[in-house]
Amino acid sequence: MNSPKKYTCAIARSASILGDKWNLLILRDIILNKKSRFKDFMSSKEKIATNVLTKKLNILLEEGFIGKLTPLGTKKSTRYIALDKGMSTLNIVIEMYLFSIHSIDESVLDDFQIAIKNALITNRGAFKEEKIKQYLDFSKELRAL
Secondary structure (H helix, E strand, O other), rough: OOOOOOOHHHHHHHHHHOOOOHHHHHHHHOOOOOOHHHHHHHOOOOOHHHHHHHHHHHHHOOOOOOEEEOOOOOHHOEEEEEEHHHHOOOHHHHHHHHHHHHHHHHHHHHHHHHHHHHHHHHHHHHHHHHHHHHHHHHHHHHHHH
């Protein structure tokens, strides 16, 4: 059995988890798009394979970025929610978004993406606070199921 890798650099440690495209996109979908079910993630534009999604959800669970709720005790009722560690990635998601949004032709963006772009460019702080509030309200509803 392999022992966990010991990191000597915080950036290397962060990149080992957050440098993976799928992990960040799943966290984006959870926090910004309020996706919580396996089938919700499957409907994302990026078209993640089911086996990859399962693996990435398990990594995010093991690392403490997300939690798993099963209100009815069945697989179909399973919901994934961002924990504090997962919510802390919102700044990273926003900065990555702002880093490249100007290089993406608006004609390929849908109305939701254009609204996010405009809100972020207009007032990043207000956008972040509103998304945190919306997500916390959403996760409270999920926990009450």
